[in-house]
Amino acid sequence: MTGKLGDRLLHGYTWLIIAWLTAPIIVMIMFGFNDKQSKSNTSWQGFTFRWYGELFADSSLTGALVNSLQVAVVSTVLTTVIGTALGLALGRHRFRGRGVSNFLVFAAISTPELVMGASLLSLFVSGNTPRGLATITIAHVLFSLSFVVVTVRARVVGLDPSLEEAARDLGAGTWTTFRLVTLPAIMPGVLAGALLAFALSIDDYVVTSFVNGNQLTFPLWIMGSVKVGIPPQVNVMGTLIFGIGVAIAIANAVASRRRA
Amino acid sequence: MTETQAGTGEAMASPVAPQVPAIELDGVVKEYLANGEVVQAVKGVTLSIAEGEFFSLLGPSGCGKTTTMRMIAGFEDPSRGVVRLHGRDVTNVPPNRRDVNMVFQSYALFPHMNVWENVAFGLRRRKTPEAEIKRRVGETLEIVDLVGREKRRPREMSGGQQQRVALARALVNRPRALLLDEPLGALDLKLRQAMQIELKRIQREVGITFVYVTHDQSEALTMSDRIAVMHDGLVEQLASPREIYERPATAFVAGFIGTSNLIRGTVDRVESGNAVLALDEGGRVLVAEASHRAGDPITITVRPEKITISTEEPAGGLSAVRGTVSEVVYLGLYNSYAVRLADGAEVTVFQQNALDSSSTAERGDAVWLSWQPHHSYAIGS
Numbered sequence: 001m002t003g004k005l006g007d008r009l010l011h012g013y014t015w016l017i018i019a020w021l022t023a024p025i026i027v028m029i030m031f032g033f034n035d036k037q038s039k040s041n042t043s044w045q046g047f048t049f050r051w052y053g054e055l056f057a058d059s060s061l062t063g064a065l066v067n068s069l070q071v072a073v074v075s076t077v078l079t080t081v082i083g084t085a086l087g088l089a090l091g092r093h094r095f096r097g098r099g100v101s102n103f104l105v106f107a108a109i110s111t112p113e114l115v116m117g118a119s120l121l122s123l124f125v126s127g128n129t130p131r132g133l134a135t136i137t138i139a140h141v142l143f144s145l146s147f148v149v150v151t152v153r154a155r156v157v158g159l160d161p162s163l164e165e166a167a168r169d170l171g172a173g174t175w176t177t178f179r180l181v182t183l184p185a186i187m188p189g190v191l192a193g194a195l196l197a198f199a200l201s202i203d204d205y206v207v208t209s210f211v212n213g214n215q216l217t218f219p220l221w222i223m224g225s226v227k228v229g230i231p232p233q234v235n236v237m238g239t240l241i242f243g244i245g246v247a248i249a250i251a252n253a254v255a256s257r258r259r260a
Numbered sequence: 261m262t263e264t265q266a267g268t269g270e271a272m273a274s275p276v277a278p279q280v281p282a283i284e285l286d287g288v289v290k291e292y293l294a295n296g297e298v299v300q301a302v303k304g305v306t307l308s309i310a311e312g313e314f315f316s317l318l319g320p321s322g323c324g325k326t327t328t329m330r331m332i333a334g335f336e337d338p339s340r341g342v343v344r345l346h347g348r349d350v351t352n353v354p355p356n357r358r359d360v361n362m363v364f365q366s367y368a369l370f371p372h373m374n375v376w377e378n379v380a381f382g383l384r385r386r387k388t389p390e391a392e393i394k395r396r397v398g399e400t401l402e403i404v405d406l407v408g409r410e411k412r413r414p415r416e417m418s419g420g421q422q423q424r425v426a427l428a429r430a431l432v433n434r435p436r437a438l439l440l441d442e443p444l445g446a447l448d449l450k451l452r453q454a455m456q457i458e459l460k461r462i463q464r465e466v467g468i469t470f471v472y473v474t475h476d477q478s479e480a481l482t483m484s485d486r487i488a489v490m491h492d493g494l495v496e497q498l499a500s501p502r503e504i505y506e507r508p509a510t511a512f513v514a515g516f517i518g519t520s521n522l523i524r525g526t527v528d529r530v531e532s533g534n535a536v537l538a539l540d541e542g543g544r545v546l547v548a549e550a551s552h553r554a555g556d557p558i559t560i561t562v563r564p565e566k567i568t569i570s571t572e573e574p575a576g577g578l579s580a581v582r583g584t585v586s587e588v589v590y591l592g593l594y595n596s597y598a599v600r601l602a603d604g605a606e607v608t609v610f611q612q613n614a615l616d617s618s619s620t621a622e623r624g625d626a627v628w629l630s631w632q633p634h635h636s637y638a639i640g641s
Binding site: 160167168171172 | 333335354357361364366368370381433
């Protein structure tokens, strides 16, 4: 009897947690279909596909989204390349400055975003660097780099060093060894790091707001429109980004299960 | 030393005519810097391994055997000395340009490739034509008995199968020498023994020089044509398995290979070619072919299975010492006796379990131990 009751409680609790986590997402998706007449998009007024049709009707929103995607793609590629190299070095080799590097990686994760944003701004101002997409990208590389390093390093540490020796022994040079053996072996870590970097970049508000100059990214545009009412297109874009993210995460999980 | 002893023991694989050795190490030293101190992992190893030989580097962990092998493979650069493969100095040649292949202790199979791709890896690097790759990979998988598993991933296979994939991946390149670093270490006893025989068969079949690193003396004795026993960065003895077992050159070798009794004494006199050590209570130890003179201190070894245990005083012409049985252990095939001598030293004796088991000694019995003079072997200190 008690076992049955315990099971029910556990089931109920689990569903509660799931509801708790997904309710905001469901609301976001739902209000992308809201046939609203007034300015605000906060009360349900009927179902429509209109906003999907008029997704790019607001050119400033579209511009902000394009900016965000551009920054996210470029910073993810840069972060993944630099972070993978750094993660390999920190996980595999002992060298002067390794301890300092490890500490800096940790420091970059634990620094509050406000501090990072403010100090970046003063750096760019004192260096007379014009703020814009370039500085946003630099900032995004900076705060997402550590996450790639950490995921790659964890994978490298768990890697049998004789794998690379075996490749060398069988006639592969340094680059071939990396391409055919090392990279495939650490790929799950690299992909996980890249996903994290993309996710961090696409929705960053705090740091971006310090270094954006007169450029707007998707999160900055949304925050700017909170007072006048967020248009349903934002919900639609959020839904699409969420959908793509979920699809990539599932693909990565499936791939790494097949690879592991 | 190496040349003269190559013919003893199993002579089948020793070279007929003098030829260029497959592998030569000449005064090879490997030093590391550990916490600001120079540590010598290998302190000067000189040896030559003949074409087609099954050669073992045997020793406890930390003796330098793996470092020695890694210098042959090219993963470690010697601090001093020369490594030659077929007469060519390869001391500074990277591993991917050396014509030797290694089987790693962890197998180091590429986890994201299937068996076929793993085995074909080396041939692909050499731009071997696809048709030849197909043929050779197929042939090699046949040798290691893995036909039909080409599409398997390493993690879907048992330890023994992974072992054979690792072997195939190295063999398929037809290297001048195959280096095996404790390849059976991760297998259980039964499988290990089966693989020992399997390895020996494969080596005979392909005729490639095998260099085998192990800490397992029975493995080395079973498979090798010659063994280099290493200790503390040096080769203590390099000889055939029989030679190493029967005539250990040093106390370390005697102790590391099998069970051995060490008896220390002083030469009392020389009698008809035998040095005689006089012991208390009328005992004596005879050492054949000893070039010793009266008064010399001497240490001899004698293997436990060479000793006969008896209650009556044995005939002359044998070594004979008295003692008391302090322990009897029944081990199935034989009994192991611990016999304490008058001077307190303990001697181990193996006595085969004969049909007549009534003659065996019991704990507490006073007994005589006897053995032939040529089974006492004087060793360097």
